[in-house]
Amino acid sequence: MTLSEPQQMDMFWYMLLARRLDERAWVLHRQGKIAFHISGIGQEAAQIGAAFALRKGEDWVVPYYRDLALMLYLGYTPREFMLSLMGKREEPSSGGRQMPSHWSLRRANVVSHSAPVATQTPHAVGIALAIKMRREDKVVLTTIGEGATSQGEWYEAVNWAAIHRLPVIFMVENNRYAISEPVEKQMAVEGAAAKACGLGLEGIAVDGTDALAVYDAVARAVEKARRGEGPTLIEARMYRLTPHSSDDDDRSYRSREEVEAHKRRDPLLRMRQHLEAQGWLSAERLQAMEAEIKALVDTAVNEATQAPYPAPEEAAGPVFCTEVSHA
Numbered sequence: 001m002t003l004s005e006p007q008q009m010d011m012f013w014y015m016l017l018a019r020r021l022d023e024r025a026w027v028l029h030r031q032g033k034i035a036f037h038i039s040g041i042g043q044e045a046a047q048i049g050a051a052f053a054l055r056k057g058e059d060w061v062v063p064y065y066r067d068l069a070l071m072l073y074l075g076y077t078p079r080e081f082m083l084s085l086m087g088k089r090e091e092p093s094s095g096g097r098q099m100p101s102h103w104s105l106r107r108a109n110v111v112s113h114s115a116p117v118a119t120q121t122p123h124a125v126g127i128a129l130a131i132k133m134r135r136e137d138k139v140v141l142t143t144i145g146e147g148a149t150s151q152g153e154w155y156e157a158v159n160w161a162a163i164h165r166l167p168v169i170f171m172v173e174n175n176r177y178a179i180s181e182p183v184e185k186q187m188a189v190e191g192a193a194a195k196a197c198g199l200g201l202e203g204i205a206v207d208g209t210d211a212l213a214v215y216d217a218v219a220r221a222v223e224k225a226r227r228g229e230g231p232t233l234i235e236a237r238m239y240r241l242t243p244h245s246s247d248d249d250d251r252s253y254r255s256r257e258e259v260e261a262h263k264r265r266d267p268l269l270r271m272r273q274h275l276e277a278q279g280w281l282s283a284e285r286l287q288a289m290e291a292e293i294k295a296l297v298d299t300a301v302n303e304a305t306q307a308p309y310p311a312p313e314e315a316a317g318p319v320f321c322t323e324v325s326h327a
């Protein structure tokens with residue numbers, strides 16, 4: 001399952017686009033132009049590796065809030081991301097009602113998730129059950145942070161998928177922290193992959209800073225699911241290079257030296273060096289990519305800035321039923 005040169009270059013392009021959009025979000029926040037940002041910096045390789053193993057627009061994806069790179073690959077646009085950060089009316093997830101990065105994209109089979117962590121996992125398993133009952137040739141990919149795998153919903157859903165051999169891939173993006181809680185205080189086993197054993201499904205730990213390694217692991221799990229052989233738990237190991245969110249100060253729970261050490265293992269850098277070593281990515285090509293992406297980000301920011309906010313009288317619109325019929 002080797003990816004071609006254009007495919008690997010595409011992987012890098014999406015990772016770079018996600019990174020530059022994410023960095024711009026931090027700037028917009030510091031400029032006081034947006035209220036909140038939750039970042040995926042450092043997690044792009046795992047997201048793109050998993051994304052490339054799917055049939056885009058056919059398979060179902062139930063992501064979590066750090067999955068910007070995954071969403072971009074599925075067709076979420078830079079403009080839509082900026083609309084979401086700014087809470088604008090045309091934002092596709094919720095018309096500006098939901099927090100940013102709580103993705104939903106009907107045209108890409110991406111289902112909205114709630115703010116309570118791990119509630120997406122039972123949703124993903126329900127979709128996988130429907131796929132099995134309808135005998136469709138589709139799979140579900142759902143992602144989650146390692147901290148959220150402590151939630152009851154997560155165990156219940158994974159257990160059920162294993163019992164019924166459902167076509168679902170559970171990818172844990174283990175970035176070592178759940179806000180201030182390090183992974184060692186979150187679980188007694190070495191990582192989330194080890195939990196698979198007790199639930200009766202295959203568990204695989206993979207280097208989440210290596211897009212190609214994650215692709216390989218997820219592609220195998222997808223093939224297995226399509227053959228009707230059930231779910232796989234994949235733990236992609238990585239590091240959260242930013243604070244938890246724009247509301248967090250990570251200096252209170254981890255050293256600068258630790259963060260700097262992980263920055264040297266930045267997945268974007270790793271992919272770039274790989275492509276350079278293959279002779280596929282020249283300095284000129286990289287410069288052209290950066291210029292193209294900067295233009296996309298600038299346009300997205302400008303368009304979203306000019307886009308309208310939802311009207312106050314629309315606020316309760318799709319949330320509460322306005323007309324109730326009494327039988």
Ligand SMILES: Cc1ncc(C[n+]2csc(CCOP(=O)(O)OP(=O)(O)O)c2C)c(N)n1
Binds near residue numbers: 144147177178240244
């Ligand atoms: C049920 C629930 N408890 C607490 C929170 C607050 N909260 C939001 S994100 C988060 C940390 C989740 O950590 P992890 O699952 O490791 O994902 P990460 O944010 O590190 O990617 C917490 C505790 C929540 N949203 N839902």
